[in-house]
Amino acid sequence: MRRTGRKNGNAVIGVVTAVALCSGAWLLSSGAESHPPPQPSAAQAAQAPATTPGTDPRSDSGPTPLPPSPPDRVRIPAIGVDTPLMGLRLTRQGSLDVPPPERKNLAGWYEAGTTPGERGTAIVAGHVDNKDGPAVFYELGALEKGRTIEVERRDGSVAVFTVHANEVYDAKDFPDEKVYGAASRPELRVITCGGKYSKQTGYQGNVVVFAHLTAVR
Structure with a gap:
């Protein structure tokens, strides 16, 4: 994860490289490079x-933004993801904490x-692997x-987002504003290493999926 001083909602995200998220311990220990x-x-x-930073220029239409409500689960059927969500906060060093490896x-x-579903940019993050093998993302x-x-x-409710981009960035070129910046509609970023x-x-670096709200169930 990368450092940034952007505001997301009413809080400042300060994200730095997180060794626990990006170490690639499985690749190293298994020889699976x-x-x-x-x-x-x-x-x-x-x-x-x-x-506008953080938006898909092709369309600003979509469902009415939802009121705030914590998310409990995320599903990405195309890649077999169906996982619970935990809340992440900032560490004392100003980095985004990560789920236990x-x-x-x-x-x-x-x-x-x-x-997720509220107007603005929601952030979801997860490990790509741990020492035992592939992880959720x-x-x-x-x-x-x-x-x-x-x-x-x-x-x-279930907020349904449609992916409009999937990009990978080197850490030194990470576009903080594009990823974490404010959005005029409900958007979602899903991030891993x-x-x-x-x-x-x-x-x-990081893989970042960009998605916007297209349905509510």
Whole structure:
């Protein structure tokens, strides 16, 4: 994860490289460097620069934004993800905390910011792997535009998001404003580690899925 000073909702996200999220311990211990997690292709990138940071310029229409409600579960059918969500806060160092690495099938959401379905940019993050093998978002880089992400909310509603981009960034070139910046409609970012891999330092960047609210159940 990358550092940023952006505001998401009413809280400041300060995100720095998280060794627990990006170490690639499984690749290192198993000798599986020849089978790294999939990475987004150029075809899955956004087609044009956003006119407003954090938005898809092709359409601003969609369902009415939902009132705040914590999310309890996220499903991404196309890559077999169906996982509970825990709340994530900031560490004392100002970085976004991550789910416990031993719970590889657990993801988290930034609970001091926007809730999924609410107007603005909601953040979900999870491990790509741990020392025992692939984790919850190992296949995130393979997610294609047009696929859906479903978020079960505590108020009983399900917010359905449609992917409009899937991109990978080197840590040194991470676009803080594009990923964490304010949005004029309900949007979702799903983040894990990716990019180049180093035996010394782990993954060198992040895979980021960009999605916007298209239905409510």
